[in-house]
Amino acid sequence: MDEGRRTVLFRLATGKGIRSHRAFSEEYTRTANQLRSEGYEVAPCPGARQYERWLKANGVKTAPFDPSSRVLERMFQRPVGDLLRPVSEEPAAEQEVSEWPSSPPVLNESELLMTARDAASHSGEAAALRLDELTLDQLNDDLVSLSQKYGVTAPDEVFREANGLLRQVQLNLDRTRSPEQHTRLYYAAAQASALLAAVSFDLGALTPAMSFARSAAQYGKTIDYGPVQAYSYGAMAFMAFWDGRPSEAVRLAQRAQNFGGLGDTARRRLYAIEARAHGHLRADDQAHAAIRAALDQTSGRRDELHDDVAGEFGFDSARTAMSNATTCLLLRDPTGAEEFATTALDLFAARPEGEVPIAVSGPGAVDLARARIMQNEVEGAQEALVQVFLVPPSWRGSGMMERMVAARIELTHIQFRGSPTAASLAEQIEEFCALSPTRRLGAQNPLAIEA
Incomplete structure (x- = not known):
């Protein structure tokens, strides 16, 4: 501590x-x-921390309460206000003899022992500012669990849990001086922020979603961990084309590919996002090239975030097929969209009951319905939406809602005028959308799926 701060x-x-x-x-x-x-x-x-604040100029905003001030004033025979002011403001007449005599005194063993005890005391206090490893292990387990159950947990519940975990991380960062523990905590903060970005988007809140994604990227940059930065940039790319900025989305998705340490799953996700962005630009060749690139990620490379934590950070064959179906719809290719959507739903159907992510399988079914509407198969679309209409309001996230709105727009085309089946399906969609949490939050974002 320099003289001016004492x-x-x-x-x-x-x-x-x-x-x-x-x-x-x-x-x-x-x-x-x-x-x-x-x-x-x-x-x-x-405690040690409060004591250190007393030793630092302007370390405390107010003087200690009387029971503490009374002890300090007796110890040093000074008013407590004088004790806590900077040394630089102390009148020269009140200063004691210089701490350093003009000629060094001869050291004796008792002084050496006192110095050694002080050093031991300080090192002990520093060692005490380290979290129990079990605390970090539990935090890690909670984040992994939340990520893995993301698709089968209502968005508002995910938000509350992720927000609570992020607050725990932020508090614990102030409770340890261990560089290793700081690294673990920043990684946990990045995961929690990324989950908050995803769920904020699902709730239709684009502005906080983008802010959380940037925070996750910053936490990842702090510890130089590529996979979490790549995930965050991918999320920002997704939000960019959803917000009507597809060229920016392409740039962000391609930049995300440059981070180190990415496995096949991470790259598959980024290529799928890039394909969607090209789809919004109606760039057929680039979109199909990105789809092929996503399907070609089979080298066997893995990374901890996307493959071991997985869950919301994962991107398996079902999610890839579902995303490719959406891209085909953007390119007005209903045949390709139906093929990919059917593949995705078949893969989801093969999973054990209770492990099918509604947040992904629901939009996949809507994409299948829209592909059929584009092929004038309204009854087939109605069949595809049977299970979707049973989804509780709290699960009706942005991705699902915007797909439903796009399907509703398809039903306004001239060939469906006068069709009772088309009119009935359109009415069902309107009633379904009216109860979504995104509508309750007042979201006014552009369509993710263009009609």
Whole structure:
């Protein structure tokens, strides 16, 4: 600590040889006991962190309460206000003899032992500022669990859990000085922020979703971890084309591919997102090239976030097929869209009951319905939407809602005028959309799926 940032208390404690918290605590306790025997109310010795604040100029905003001030004033024979002001503001007449005599004194063994005890005390205090590893293990387990159950948990519940975990991380960052633990905590903060970005988007809140995605990328940059930065840039790319900026989405998705340490799953996801962005630009050749690139990621490379944590961070064959179906719809290719959507739904159907992510399978069914509407198969579309109409309102996220709106728009085309089946299906879609959480939140975002 430089001279300008020291308090008078720092100078006096150093001069008395009680600079370390342990030595200060012993002297404070002795003085407090004396005052207590005289009938005064006193407070226990402050913890190491509060003591360090007292030693730093402007380290505290207000003076300690009377029970603490009384002990300090007896220890140093100064008003507490004088003790906590910077040394630079102390009148020269009040300063004691310089801490460093003109000629060095001869050291003796007792002084050496005192210095050694001070060093041991300081190192012990530093070691104490380290979290129990079990705390970090539990935090990691909670994040993995939340990611893996993301698709089968209502968005509002995911938001509450992820927000709580992020707050835990932020608090714990102030409770440890271990570089290794800081790395683990920043990684956890990146995961929690990424999940908050995903669920904010599902709830139709694009602005906070983008903010959370940027935060996740920043946390990843802090620890130089490529996969979490790639995921975050992919999320920002997805939000960009959903917000009507497909060229920016292509740029972000391609930039995400340049981060190191990515496995096949991460690259498959990024190519699928890039394909969607090209689809919004009606760039057929580039979109199909990106679809092929997504399907070609079979090298066997893995990364911890996308493959081991997985869940919301994963991107398996079913999700790839579902995304490719959406791209085909953007390119007005209903045949390709139906093929990919059917593949996705078949893969989901093969999973055990309770493990099918509604947030993904629902939109896949809507894409299949829209592909059939584009081929004038309204009854087939109605069949595809039977299970979708049973989805509870709290699960009706942005992706599902915008697909439903796009399907509804398809039903307004001239060939369906006068069709009772088309009119009935359109009415069902309108009723379904009216109860979504995105509507309750007042979301006014552009369509993700263009009609």
